[in-house]
Amino acid sequence: MKVLRILFVLFFVIGIANIANAQIAIKGGTVYTSAGAPIKDGVVLIKDGKIDRVGKQSSIKIPSNYEVLEAAVVTPGLIDAHSTVGLAGKYNVDTDQDQLEKSSPIQPELRAIDAYNSREDLIGHVRGLGVTTVHTGHGPGALISGQTMIVKTTGTTVEESVIVPAKMVAFTIGRNLDRSFTKPGTRSKGIAMLRQEFIKAQDYAKKRSSKDAKFSKNLGMEVLADVLEGKLTALVTVHKANDIMTALRLQKEFGFPMMLDGAAEAYLVLDEIKAAKIPVIVHPTMMRAGGDAKNASMETPAKLHAAGIPFAFQSGFEGYVPKARVVLFEAGVAVSHGLDPAVALQKLTIDAAKLLNIEKRVGSLEKGKDADVVLYDGDPFEYTSHVTHVIIDGVKQ
């Protein structure tokens, strides 16, 4: 009896999985795999939510029970390498803005998973424009505002959406701190506070590893110790060239993994960023230039690429309209300012996946990877092209 019941449940579960993951064949005029040269007249076979085969239509036979989709262009699902979507909602009122806690300037213990609204309409908006994976979480505006995570743009609960629950810790260096913080009042004070915090975390990490009986757990210190031990990456939002140098100095002093976020004046210190081997999640190309980011240039993505600095695109945080930017559009304007379109596609897919260490799972159309695929009726970057289908984990959205 019990066996029967288990069998019944098993059949039921498998049945549901099969409905959700109908087998799909996608025929594309051009298939950009982000793993080698684009394929003319290509086909992508999706089986049970994973990429099964990718090749030329002439060499791959589509099984008869597959649903066939066609598109002018096919790419891997797009990856937004830094957003606040899901924490920052469309209404832009206090009650739907959870990307920045203003009670204290240093709060690394704040987790993104505890604030993510997977039903936020803006997530559906970016998904409809090809974004299948988002690195989202706490935003800029505090010395340490909290943690970030990586989600798929599907799911009705954070548990369904999340693929990496804690990825980075968000820092801000420069003048772009929220005005409600009475401390720090200057940039140098901010750095002094961060250094002191890291020294405390070094001490904490030492105690944590010594398994001292008197050791008492501190949530914030746990996180910073993880940063020092390389388990979490420091995502440092910073724009001015001198502040970028300060970020690099801080990283050098404490030796933690770091990425520069925004980096409006990166073009002034390309050699220094490259020498420090620090990747950049570049500000939205169309970002409204103001404050520390006053000197932003739409040519920065092209310049980062020419300098050989690893980078990816982001939608970032918007305090006004449009409430969520779209990485496809930001990359498009980078393309119109000197970035090679093929490179831009790499940056939106496999290169972003590599920066986020999720390249084994997403970022390219290769056998065994998640079936996250985007279909277009023309050049993805053209203003007048459309995303015609978005597939996530083998499911048409």
Next chain:
Amino acid sequence: MRSLQSLAFSMLAFLLLSGPLNAQSVPHAFKGAHIIPINSKPIDNGVLIVKDGKIVAVGGSNTSIPSNAVVHDATGKVIMPGLIDTHSHIGEGDGGDRSSALHADVRIYDTIDPRSNTFKKALAGGITSVNVMPGSGHLMSGQTVYLKLRKANTIDEMLLVVDEENNIYGGMKMANGTNPRRAAPFPGTRAKAAAMVRAMFVKAQEYQAKVADAKGDESKLPPRDLEMEALVQILEGKRIVHNHTHRHDDILTAIRLSQEFGYRLVLHHVSEAHRVADEIAAAGIPSSIITLDSFGGKMEAINLLNINGAALEKAGALVGLHTDDGITDSRLFLRSAAMMVRDGMSREKALEAVTIANSKMMDIEDRTGTLEKGKDADFILLSGDPFSVYTHIEQTWIEGQKVWDRSNPEDKEYATGGYEIFRTGFQNHHQEEN
């Protein structure tokens, strides 16, 4: 001696005055381009001839070019009219203060800095004429100014419309919905806002009647009142109201008030136009809309969709686009139009929406908005399809003068941004008003 001196003076004056005219009296001919005149079908391998600041000919390859013309080979390029922006905040001007919700007397004209490099940003985006407006934090935040982005040393040299007699240099900025709602003397509700506007226009009607009754007799005229004078210009149809509005009910309220007092209205932003497109069309009211990459960001914009262009076009309403710079970037104005095409607007109407439709909303369609003989020689030269991401604006010309050239590295920086290119950076005049 004296006569010699005065002769020298007159000669000097003649030279100074005629200098620029002389420079312009040489015709410039652009040949080989794909010309989009807007008012007629595009011309392949066309010819555009300009002289003395005006367009003298637009035609096919057989158009005769004057022998003294400076000939520009524009083969492979696209030429279209200079873009018209119906709603922008470039120029670093300001408007009404916090003392009142209604400032009919306040002129942004008196505060604009002609040297502001935000004007260069607009030129890099192909914008040649612009309605510069005060912000939207008041029911009536002040008089707007229509500018031609000529090379200028003073703001007066940039004026597009000069009506010295009536002191009219632009329109009037109004707003409804949430932006003007705040503590007294501002309205606390939408109904109060409408009542305040109606009371103001009732007062203006009375003032207008007193002026009419005086029949030119100065002793019987009411005392001069700057607010009333500007409002009477609105009632008389000499000054157009540019009304910021988002929600569908606010859109209809703006229309209702304009009908009650019979003033000329242009709806601005019109975020929920897709919900009341037929009503807007039936009222015969033009809409100046904005393109945004997502909805949301303020309560009134949660239903903003870029299908607004297509919806208004389908309903048969006059529809134009604006930048609302810095909300969207003047440098990307053509992108705004292309994004409307992405969401269903026809290419033809989207091209009109950045040119002639906007000229109509500013009463400047006799001078701008199309490439037609006799109109101002305001045009842009592009590297390709105006709606392609791969296209660059290469040159911007105003009244026969080249005012921006991408091949000049200094000019190009205004298109790309960079280190200390823009003095002011982005100032969000809406931030305190959302």
